[in-house]
Amino acid sequence: MNKKKVVVIGGGAGGFFAAINLAESNPEVAVTILEKSGHVLGKVKVSGGGRCNVTHACFVPKDLVKFYPRGNKELLGPFHQFMTGDTMEWFEKRGLQLKIEDDNRVFPTSNSSQSIIDCFLGETKRLGIAVKKNCGATEITKTPEKWVVKTSFEILEVDAVIVASGSSKLIWGILEKLGHRIVEPIPSLFTFNTKDTRLRDLSGLVASSAEVKINGTKLKERGPLLVTHWGMSGPAILKLSSVGARILHEKQYKFSISVDWCFEYDEDEVRETFTGMKESHPKQQLQKTRLFQLPKRLWFSFLNYCQIPVDKNWADISKKEVNKLIETLKRGQFSVNGKSTNKEEFVTSGGIDLKDINFKTFESKLHSKLFIVGECLNIDALTGGFNFQAAWTGGYLAGKSIEFD
Ligand SMILES: Cc1cc2nc3c(=O)[nH]c(=O)nc-3n(C[C@H](O)[C@H](O)[C@H](O)COP(=O)(O)OP(=O)(O)OC[C@H]3O[C@@H](n4cnc5c(N)ncnc54)[C@H](O)[C@@H]3O)c2cc1C
Structure with missing residues (x-):
């Protein structure tokens, strides 16, 4: 009897996970991964600053979905x-040890994304999965x-296709021709550009309790x-860039924000602290005071901005x-003009419309035996291991659910 054949388009996170789970549960199927570039798992390699933030230690589905602005x-x-726990078990069963860091992000204990790549390559070898590099799909x-999947070298006739091509315009175009709706792809997880003098020479400084609002919208983080x-970057900004990806795109990344640099203290508390200092430490210079856990250099910058000498008592x-200080601390206005790439993690928001997918199996609702997983779909999340988790979950369910009569 002829072996059933399945082609996986894309040698990235979702593609490998789908291929391995398929080959393991269906040993009689011949699985081939097609990868357009000369190397597989390129994003895994650079992910999490080279450490690969595999998933997130959040173990309740209804809590986990809150991290997905698209796909929740x-x-x-x-x-x-x-789930995330299954991901951890999956890797640990295959000899790859993981650790949970203080902020709940999960990494290999080796602190190297290469461990994930080695695990995947070992599994593809063990299961006899063919991996074809420099072999991009050009037609489905x-x-x-x-x-029928066409590449530059050959025409493959197969029984099922798993598309895991990430954010590929070519593949979105092909899937659109097959009737799928596409949500316009735009960037998510970016940092905000601003040339404000208050922040000059403060690069690297962290304000630990900031609240940032996009003026004229309901967005705040x-x-x-x-x-x-x-x-500006950091968790507050990255969360805003993800939740507000579409609105900020429409504004062409030109907007104004209001920053509360110490949201844990309300305005009355800030005012009382200042009047308290006047009474309890009248001779103390402003520059000698540390308030609201603000970094010293930021406090100096704000005093300068308010034209208050730092040596004033x-x-x-x-x-x-x-009043000016309170305004600066609680409602600092900044103009944002453009965005920059967050080097640690960035994703595309948009892709295949989720209405066209059956989420029990990640199969297209339009075509039987066509599965779509990972970033190719209109799913994306905040930074922290959630984007890979979506690719693992989709890859796993697609791989496990392919059956032939
Ligand atoms: C710098 C960076 C760091 C990141 N760090 C993290 C992190 O630590 N944790 C986290 O959760 N997420 C992280 N992400 C996001 C994460 O990498 C993606 O969400 C994830 O890789 C999506 O998996 P995927 O399989 O859908 O796509 P990809 O991993 O992008 O894989 C798609 C593959 O398909 C190939 N391909 C494209 N077109 C074709 C074609 N026509 N034929 C054949 N092959 C094709 C591509 O070359 C690519 O290899 C990071 C992203 C970046 C850019």
């Missing part, structure tokens, strides 16, 4: 089938019996804010100056 509703069912068509050479600070 659709991923709930799949996460009940294959259907005959009554088979799927809290968390550490990192000052960079070109503007608390006794001499005027009401007007107190």
